[in-house]
Amino acid sequence: MQNDSQQSDIENERLGLELFAENFKQRRTKLGVTQADVGAALGNLKIAGVGCLSQSTICRFESLTLSHNNMMALKPVLAAWLEKAEEVYKSKQMSGNCDNTIIPQRSDKKRKRTSIAAMEKRALEAYFAIEPRPSSEKIAIIAEKLDLQKNVVR
Known part of the structure; x- marks a missing residue:
């Protein structure tokens, strides 16, 4: 106790x-x-x-x-x-000098989160409602039509 x-x-x-x-x-x-x-x-x-x-x-x-x-x-x-x-x-x-072993330099490798406008979102939802698992070629076509990057559409 x-x-x-x-x-x-x-x-x-x-x-x-x-x-x-x-x-x-x-x-x-x-x-x-x-x-x-x-x-x-x-x-x-x-x-x-x-x-x-x-x-x-x-x-x-x-x-x-x-x-x-x-x-x-x-x-x-x-x-x-x-x-x-x-x-x-x-x-x-x-x-103006920094010891990068203690405070690492910011690496801008990480991609910013994509913001999709309402119109683009509705178009993507319509495409994916028709074809839930489009091929890579289809994704490329959708991306081009919506002026988005392919990995964003994916």
């Missing part, structure tokens, strides 16, 4: 984790770094026993859905990364 002191220590620890996770997310977002970027950058810190982490792990940390022990293990690692990242960010502001 736990006494009141142990219980309050556990509660304080839990609240500290919640505050850190929220603060971490806000500061990471302010730096313009994605969860995936954080996970990849952790491998560059050369912390013993810590390699790259997945975007999912960072997400679960921020949403407090990891186990308590995993949260406690990751907190100092993420705190070290955040401190280093903010240091790099400040020096970048002053000098």
Whole structure:
């Protein structure tokens, strides 16, 4: 059975984790770094026993859905990364140079989500109502008629 002191220590620890996770997310977002970027950058810190982490792990940390022990293990690692990242960010502001191992450069590889106008949407729905699984050639023809990219129609 736990006494009141142990219980309050556990509660304080839990609240500290919640505050850190929220603060971490806000500061990471302010730096313009994605969860995936954080996970990849952790491998560059050369912390013993810590390699790259997945975007999912960072997400679960921020949403407090990891186990308590995993949260406690990751907190100092993420705190070290955040401190280093903010240091790099400040020096970048002053000098214009950035250490890409800590704060990765934005790569514009990810395609923006396509917005389809109502008229185009109705036309696509009509085409696909007639033929739910059109061939690649048909998709190319539809894309050309609607002035859309083939992968958008697909």
